[in-house]
Amino acid sequence: MIADGWVMTGRHLRHVVRAPEQIIIFFTLPIMFVLVFGYVFGAGMAVGGTAYREFLLPGVFAMTQLYGLGATAIAISTDIGKGVVDRFRSMPAARSALMIGRGTADLTRALMEMTVLVVCGLLVGWQWHRGAGYALAAVGLLLLLRLALSCVGVYLGTVVPNPDTVSLIVFPFAFPLTALSNIYVAPELLPHWLGAISAWNPLSATVAACRELFGNPGVGGDSWAATHAIELAILWPLALIAIFGPLAVRSYRRLSR
């Protein structure tokens, strides 16, 4: 099963290598996030400038993971529409191989994106303040989030048969999820009930934990969610994996159209 998954990982990475224009596209998006949000929003905020970008960057890191979900779902849905998945399914290879391969390829890609983002961040004045160990722990949490979102993406890709529909579905979900989180605005500044949603949002957990580990501003609030950000940033993704992992495998098995 592991070996089959590894072969699939190779397949997905070769796809990236053979379509280099895609690499440019998926690096532009996060860079755009940093520049647009960092400078445009930063200009309108009271804290302003570098301080806002210090606050924002962990949010952009998490947001990039979220948009990766769309790419995963589209890739899976496209695959299934093609006959090649039929061949995989008629072979003795483990049925989870396609998903394991997708997961590892996504993580590899996320790692590359993170590198680009970190470099961009450093260029616009963001920094980590508590040493490399904590910073790496934060990156670990981001990758864990990506893995969880990758499971959700695989599931979405297997249930929605058309890649175009997938992209139509992803955006309306992703957008409010980022807006109702602590990415741009601290939950304490929102009206009570919105603040509660924002504080319990899985994205917020990872963002808050990253701010804490990087030593960036914006750690605060005395809700349980805010004081246990790191625990939540581990629990939320694990819960998503526990739910959507098996769901994805099951719906892949049920492709017996």
Add this chain to the structure above:
Amino acid sequence: MTGWAIVAEGLLKAYRKNRALDGFDLQVAAGTVCGLLGPNGAGKTTAVRVLSTLVRFDAGRALVAGADVVREPGLVRERISLTGQYAAVDEVLSGWQNLVMFGRLSHLGKREAKRRADELLGEFGLADAAGRSAVEYSGGMRRRLDLAASLIRRPEVLFLDEPTTGLDPASRTQVWGAVRKLVAEGTTVLLTTQYLDEADQLADRISVVDAGRVIAEGTPDELKGVDRLEVVVHDAGQLTQTAALLSGTADVDTRRVRVVVTDRVAAMTEALRKLEEAGIAVDDIGIRRPTLDEAFLQLTGGKG
């Protein structure tokens, strides 16, 4: 184990109310080629997908290569290969990368997978295109790559759904050669085709499918039926007389009399003598055996 490589009993598969398989029975002896013929929508592809574990069926029983399709699908998958109706290769990867990947997924070692990929690309005339992305292949090249992918390991049972549709004559002969070679090595083949000459050439037995079930089964010769003597009379007025004389049936439109015969030479000499004696002038006379096309059209009511 019995001598059957494929046994299907009473298979039922419905898509909503549409029964794609409706009491589908099939038995294919190990080491033989069975051809599935049938008009569009008859259920050939569905049968292949059910037997190769891709689609679940609603009722019935199916054994492939000695394993139960429902209870032991993993075992079935280890023993079969499938080339579906639509090419199933990774379009982004190169031909070579495709074959190596499928080899690895069939649990060949890395080196063995690469060796086999080179070998197959040569065998299917794709060596020059090995490094190109499959998306740049022509339809026929993709088809051949698809077939090559099914032959990475010699399967016990090979399913081919319209393997040569869209291939040029040379590639078709290549594919036929590959299938024959495989059968000589002991593989059982279930093949669907729209080309009756292909079934005639390759299949030991043919099953004619219509509306989700097998409506006729036999060797190509059995299905074609018996030899017929055909006489075209010159004068339509003598048609009935000729039919009576030769104890055959008359077809007014074509001024033709058909007679079922067993001994071709004796029948011909006797008919010529009788016609001569009766002074009947003929435009044409000959022994014909119906083609598989004719037999097929007759069986499926001309829908094919």
